[in-house]
Amino acid sequence: MSTTRAQRRVRRRKVDTLFYLFLVPSLVIFTIAITLPAVMGFAYSFTNSIGFGDFEFIGLRNYRAMMTDPGILDAYAFTLMFALVTVILVNIVAFALALGLTSKIRAMTALRTMFVLPMVVSGIVIAYVFQFLFAKTLPELGAALGSETLSTSILASERYAWLAIVFVTAWQAIPSAMLIYIAGLVTIPDEIYEAAAIDGASWWQRLRMITIPMAAGFIVINTILGFKNFLNAYDIIVGLTNGGPGTATRPVAMSILRGFEGGDYAYQMANAMVFFLISIVIALVQLRVTKARTVFGS
Secondary structure, eight states: OHHHHHHHHHHHHOOOHHHHHHHHHHHHHHIIIIIHHHHHHHHHTTBOOOSSSOOOBOTTHHHHHHTTOHHHHHHHHHHHHHHHHHHHHHHHHHHHHHHHHTSSOTTHHHHHHHHHGGGGSOHHHHHHHHHHIIIIIHHHHHHHHTOTTTTSOGGGOTTTHHHHHHHHHHHHHHHHHHHHHHHHHTTSOHHHHHHHHHTTOOHHHHIIIIIHHHTHHHHHHHHHHHHHHHHTOOHHHHHHTTTOSTTTTOOHHHHHHHHHHTTOHHHHHHHHHHHHHHHHHHHHHHHHHTTTSOTTOO
């Protein structure tokens, strides 16, 4: 009996060589391209390196300086506000579109294709198209209509330029979120809705008591993925405002890159480490808040 059990354990532990053939190259590439640079960057954040040449270990001086740097603090405030507003807008609109595109309407396939188109266009291309609209077309239209408000480009306003960035980012991000919601909504059995309708439940009650709870897992997925992507926003902001006017719409990612270009290597590595930790904490909090939800809702 014991011999048979031992043979079963050996049989279970045996791994196909093909597994390692696929795993090892990916692991090596990931280590060289991701893990090693991250470890080196973390080490450099405790130095005064400018990216080349000699450097000295200075401890936590870079991290302490960040806490009082208005440029970095403003970048974090803008990035977090932008990510929060955009993720809320994207999820509301994407969920509403998914509800409409999973109902029995005409030309549903054509409408789905039309709504997905923004997702396949490069972010920088989208940004330059909207930059022309905001900077040229809309002001000219406002001047023709005699509107002083519309005659000025929103991208030139330190107070409102971020709204244009939110709008364009959401316009590109909504299709991918919508597809995830559609995938979730089509898994909800029609029998549940039919039973609720027989019991006299209104459309709003069915939405609140059936649709949203059963799609909760997909809401979690879109929220986490969206927040992660919007925290790292870069290309659309570059194309629309390039971080301006002034530094009003400069995200953390742009601050880090501009610092690298200016020779502030170690200081911005410290900034990158802090930003990485903040991203991890936000993701963990989101998972903690929604830990009772399964991937397919509950």
